[in-house]
Amino acid sequence: MRDPQFNEFEKRLHRIDQIHQAGGAFEASGSLGRSYFDSVRPKARRTIPLRGIALLLAGVLLFKGLMLAEVGQEDYTARVTSLAEGSVFEQIGAWVMHADPATQMIARMIWPLLH
Numbered sequence: 001m002r003d004p005q006f007n008e009f010e011k012r013l014h015r016i017d018q019i020h021q022a023g024g025a026f027e028a029s030g031s032l033g034r035s036y037f038d039s040v041r042p043k044a045r046r047t048i049p050l051r052g053i054a055l056l057l058a059g060v061l062l063f064k065g066l067m068l069a070e071v072g073q074e075d076y077t078a079r080v081t082s083l084a085e086g087s088v089f090e091q092i093g094a095w096v097m098h099a100d101p102a103t104q105m106i107a108r109m110i111w112p113l114l115h
Helices: 004-021 034-039 050-071 073-084 088-097 101-114
Strands: none
Touching: 050 073, 050 088, 050 101, 073 088
């Protein structure tokens, strides 16, 4: 015949094993337990790096403004027009490099620094 205390002991061991498998553990009072470290764990990163894309676009605008301020409006327009008459890749480059209002504003701000 089995001891009733032994049955209670096995139930307790089974419960402890379930807690451990679920990620829990016995913690001393006043210590930082697993729940603390789980809450401070770094969050998952976004799949699309929005900050990187924004910095890339700002860099392209700054580059276009610098080129426009250095070369001048007429020469810049002539070069973009000659690009538009080329291959497919050159046409894409002409579309990217066209002088939009933001590029013109940046060129007006950079021009006094260059000349």
